[in-house]
Amino acid sequence: MKAVNAPADVALRPRVGLLALLLTFVRLGTMTFGGSVQSWVHREVVERLGWIDDKAFLSGLTVAQVLPGANPVNIALYVGLQLRGAAGAAVAVFGMIVPAFCLTLCLGYFYRAYGHLAVVHFVLGGLAAAGVGATLTMAFKVARRLPRNLMTPLIALTVFGVVGLLRWPMVPVVVVAVPVSIALAFVQEKRKAS
Amino acid sequence: MTGSRLLALILVFSPVSIMSFGGGQSTIPEIQHQAVTVHGWLTDDQFTDFFAISRAAPGPSTLIVALIGWQVYGLLGAVAATLAIFVPSSIVMYAVSAWWQRNEESVIRKSIERGLAPVAVGLIFAGAVIVLNAAHAGLLALATTAAVCVLRSMTGISTYAMVAAVAAAYLLLFALFQFTA
Numbered sequence: 001m002k003a004v005n006a007p008a009d010v011a012l013r014p015r016v017g018l019l020a021l022l023l024t025f026v027r028l029g030t031m032t033f034g035g036s037v038q039s040w041v042h043r044e045v046v047e048r049l050g051w052i053d054d055k056a057f058l059s060g061l062t063v064a065q066v067l068p069g070a071n072p073v074n075i076a077l078y079v080g081l082q083l084r085g086a087a088g089a090a091v092a093v094f095g096m097i098v099p100a101f102c103l104t105l106c107l108g109y110f111y112r113a114y115g116h117l118a119v120v121h122f123v124l125g126g127l128a129a130a131g132v133g134a135t136l137t138m139a140f141k142v143a144r145r146l147p148r149n150l151m152t153p154l155i156a157l158t159v160f161g162v163v164g165l166l167r168w169p170m171v172p173v174v175v176v177a178v179p180v181s182i183a184l185a186f187v188q189e190k191r192k193a194s
Numbered sequence: 195m196t197g198s199r200l201l202a203l204i205l206v207f208s209p210v211s212i213m214s215f216g217g218g219q220s221t222i223p224e225i226q227h228q229a230v231t232v233h234g235w236l237t238d239d240q241f242t243d244f245f246a247i248s249r250a251a252p253g254p255s256t257l258i259v260a261l262i263g264w265q266v267y268g269l270l271g272a273v274a275a276t277l278a279i280f281v282p283s284s285i286v287m288y289a290v291s292a293w294w295q296r297n298e299e300s301v302i303r304k305s306i307e308r309g310l311a312p313v314a315v316g317l318i319f320a321g322a323v324i325v326l327n328a329a330h331a332g333l334l335a336l337a338t339t340a341a342v343c344v345l346r347s348m349t350g351i352s353t354y355a356m357v358a359a360v361a362a363a364y365l366l367l368f369a370l371f372q373f374t375a
Binding site: 029030031037059060062063064065066067068069070071072073074077078081086089093096097099100101103104105107108111115118119120121122123124125126127128129130131132133134135136137138139140141142143145146147152153155156157158159160161163164165167169170171174175177178181182183184185186188189190193 | 209210212213215218219220221223224227242244247248250251252253255257260261291294295302304306312313315317318319320321322323331341343356357360361365367
């Protein structure tokens with residue numbers, strides 16, 4: 001069934017112009033922020049424009065989340081790649097990053113001019129705390145979906161402890177934790193399969 | 195030796211890019227550690243301010259590195275830091291996407307998905323603690339974090355509304371505090 005459907009899906013997929021792709025991701029990159037990007041991309045690309053279907057989007061979202069890289073950028077890359085290959089990926093990523101980069105530097109410019117004022121630092125402190133709140137919401141959501149066994153929470157807690165509390169550098173911790181964690185998951189998947 | 199500062203930016207942020215499992219938020223511990231503790235490019239206060247700006251600005255919040263790069267080496271530094279944080283991870287994503295699509299039922303793919311998730315969760319929580327710590331968060335900041343967390347989970351409040359509300363509340367508090375002090 002799947003094998004029969006797959007080529008048909010590709011054939012049905014509309015041919016999207018690179019300019020349309022660029023403009024869509026410029027809009028997404030400048031209008032969305034703070035962890036809400038996924039849902040906005042879904043609303044635009046799947047629901048409104050119908051460029052890719054739900055299943056392809058969700059599969060891309062998973063890979064965008066698990067692989068290294070900022071999720072919004074990875075999703076843009078995935079959608080662009082699906083629609084127009086390498087050129088599409090480059091255009092979508094450019095659209096997601098460059099306008100937002102300019103806006104961030106504009107805000108940074110204002111910060112340079114007014115950052116010495118106590119009120120600016122005070123309000124930014126509040127926004128940082130709010131940003132942490134938004135991050136934690138997302139982290140709790142992901143944590144709830146973790147498989148309920150002994151090892152998974154133990155790995156999460158260990159990584160949190162050594163990086164967050166003991167302040168070990170991230171790179172060596174990740175270099176050790178990722179293979180160990182994947183190997184454990186692999187053993188469990190094998191056991192489940194047999 | 196200003197050229198070496200540009201090189202340092204690239205050498206610091208490229209490995210972070212490759213290791214940023216779990217998205218931009220998982221990179222916050224390492225960015226703070228490198229920029230504040232190791233290289234002394236920023237103070238804790240500036241780091242907190244930059245974090246807030248990057249979260250309040252549209253687009254990926256990983257663009258905090260653009261602000262750090264700008265501080266270290268001007269516009270060129272901002273561009274270099276941004277490329278360093280996005281290019282390596284994008285190459286990995288590009289290379290893996292096709293394989294990922296083709297191997298939906300693969301045990302290896304499932305193991306990678308399951309194995310990376312707890313590492314990402316651990317890093318994201320670590321990032322939260324480190325930002326609160328760098329901000330010398332008092333009761334007010336912790337209450338703000340908790341309130342946002344509850345509001346975001348319970349209601350569909352938009353991020354714009356939330357940022358506006360928090361900024362307004364803090365402005366009001368600052369005004370009241372100034373009057374009483």
